[in-house]
Amino acid sequence: PAHSNTFHKGRLTWAGEAPCTVRKTDYAFEMASSNIRYGEGVTREIGMDLQNISAQNVCVMTDRNLSFLPPMKAVLESLAKNGVKYKVYDNVRVEPTDSSFKDAISFAKSGSFDVFVAVGGGSVIDTCKAANLYACHPEADFLDFVNAPIGKGKPVIKALKPLIAVPTTAGTGSETTGVAIFDYEPLKAKTGIASRALRPTLGMVDPLHTLSMPERVAANSGFDVLCHALESYTALPYNQRSPCPPNPINRPAYQGSNPISDVWSLHALRVVSKYMKRAVRDPEDLEARSSMHLASVFAGIGFGNAGVHLCHGMSYPIAGNVKTHKAGGYSVDHPLVPHGLSVVLTSPAVFNFTAPMCPERHLEAAEILGTWASGFVKVKDAGPLLADTLRQFLFDLHVEDGLTAVGYKKDDIPSLVKGTIPQERVTKLSPREHTEEDLSRLFEASMKLY
Ligand SMILES: NC(=O)c1ccc[n+]([C@@H]2O[C@H](COP(=O)([O-])OP(=O)(O)OC[C@H]3O[C@@H](n4cnc5c(N)ncnc54)[C@H](O)[C@@H]3O)[C@@H](O)[C@H]2O)c1
Ligand SMILES: [Fe+2]
Numbered sequence: 001p002a003h004s005n006t007f008h009k010g011r012l013t014w015a016g017e018a019p020c021t022v023r024k025t026d027y028a029f030e031m032a033s034s035n036i037r038y039g040e041g042v043t044r045e046i047g048m049d050l051q052n053i054s055a056q057n058v059c060v061m062t063d064r065n066l067s068f069l070p071p072m073k074a075v076l077e078s079l080a081k082n083g084v085k086y087k088v089y090d091n092v093r094v095e096p097t098d099s100s101f102k103d104a105i106s107f108a109k110s111g112s113f114d115v116f117v118a119v120g121g122g123s124v125i126d127t128c129k130a131a132n133l134y135a136c137h138p139e140a141d142f143l144d145f146v147n148a149p150i151g152k153g154k155p156v157i158k159a160l161k162p163l164i165a166v167p168t169t170a171g172t173g174s175e176t177t178g179v180a181i182f183d184y185e186p187l188k189a190k191t192g193i194a195s196r197a198l199r200p201t202l203g204m205v206d207p208l209h210t211l212s213m214p215e216r217v218a219a220n221s222g223f224d225v226l227c228h229a230l231e232s233y234t235a236l237p238y239n240q241r242s243p244c245p246p247n248p249i250n251r252p253a254y255q256g257s258n259p260i261s262d263v264w265s266l267h268a269l270r271v272v273s274k275y276m277k278r279a280v281r282d283p284e285d286l287e288a289r290s291s292m293h294l295a296s297v298f299a300g301i302g303f304g305n306a307g308v309h310l311c312h313g314m315s316y317p318i319a320g321n322v323k324t325h326k327a328g329g330y331s332v333d334h335p336l337v338p339h340g341l342s343v344v345l346t347s348p349a350v351f352n353f354t355a356p357m358c359p360e361r362h363l364e365a366a367e368i369l370g371t372w373a374s375g376f377v378k379v380k381d382a383g384p385l386l387a388d389t390l391r392q393f394l395f396d397l398h399v400e401d402g403l404t405a406v407g408y409k410k411d412d413i414p415s416l417v418k419g420t421i422p423q424e425r426v427t428k429l430s431p432r433e434h435t436e437e438d439l440s441r442l443f444e445a446s447m448k449l450y
Pocket of ligand 2: 224343
């Protein structure tokens with residue numbers, strides 16, 4: 001059955017009664033986002049911001065590649081101009097792991113920093129969030145805050161230091177979210193830490209930084225925006241998610257689709273549809289690259305509160321089990337299936353599978369992405385229509401032909417399924433319930449796309 005108009009169900013409780021004692025599913029949702037400042041060249045203000053909060057000792061994090069590029073130069077110039085004292089950590093790993101997080105955490109712990117600045121894509125921003133979190137909780141064990149069931153998923157109670165995020169990709173939206181993702185090497189699958197407390201204080205979104213992105217980084221980070229928008233818009237509605245939290249501190253950051261996230265996610269999808277191909281193909285197209293930078297913020301606010309589901313849940317073992325695949329355009333010395341690519345490769349199969357639960361949302365998405373879905377299109381065709389639309393979109397942007405093209409064979413499917421099972425935090429937000437056999441079939445259907 002369609003579920004997309006079920007937000008305004010009748011009240012299930014009487015006034016004064018604690019709702020979660022009488023119902024299993026949640027009845028409320030909460031919107032959280034960082035402050036966002038957007039503008040061409042706005043990075044020049046960061047030194048003043050740090051002065052305004054009387055920063056004494058700033059930790060600036062980035063990755064080795066970016067440490068030589070214009071975004072870092074702009075940040076350090078502004079810090080120098082405003083007499084801000086800082087130390088640089090440029091050892092962030094592209095697609096971080098538990099050990100790379102721990103290295104950054106020990107740098108943060110040893111420096112007694114009072115403010116953090118992250119200059120980079122999701123890898124840098126996420127690493128910086130974790131470094132700030134554990135530097136403020138020196139007694140905590142690393143797994144304490146990591147999502148259950150891999151970690152203990154403890155709520156963050158202490159306030160963290162201010163963190164200013166300067167995103168250089170148009171992708172993760174990490175500047176808006178309370179999420180930090182890493183590859184947990186013992187399980188060969190990604191997991192993360194999710195708490196509103198991790199949100200950056202300010203996301204400084206300067207579109208000039210996107211101009212230096214190589215073509216494949218622009219493509220893959222753009223696919224991340226696409227999937228954030230699509231998955232959050234089609235996620236299980238917040239009032240069908242269980243359990244109902246007994247205390248608001250237990251309400252997860254990813255709550256399920258909700259009327260406010262819908263606005264952000266749909267708008268992000270429209271921007272992706274209009275500008276993504278231009279942004280990938282022409283690195284000098286400032287209008288397109290700026291629009292995609294904003295789209296990553298819009299989608300970040302949408303999915304940061306609604307969550308993502310199967311494409312992301314299944315992407316974590318795709319990234320974690322990588323064997324030898326080299327990501328073209330990425331200056332890294334390790335095998336890598338970049339996040340956006342690992343997410344989008346299963347998208348045709350996933351949305352074909354989820355469409356029966358909310359077909360009109362899937363049809364709407366196909367239409368936004370340019371497929372004419374006339375009034376004659378049957379509800380049952382929503383899945384195939386969106387899947388075909390996505391396949392064409394990926395083909396036009398020269399995406400690898402499915403999981404086989406990034407090094408996977410049918411024999412790998414059981415380990416890919418095994419790595420998806422612990423990703424409940426997101427897979428439970430799938431609008432359609434699924435078994436391990438369903439997951440196997442989705443991986444199998446994603447082996448080749450075209
Ligand atoms: N926290 C969240 O909410 C969230 C959401 C989605 C993804 N993620 C995580 O973020 C990571 C991926 O981040 P990403 O896609 O932003 O890429 P990234 O940070 O991994 O960077 C990819 C590559 O692009 C380079 N690069 C970045 N910006 C550049 C620029 N402006 N010019 C030239 N080169 C540039 C980097 O040096 C790196 O080599 C993954 O670990 C993923 O799991 C986090
Ligand atoms: Fe993502």
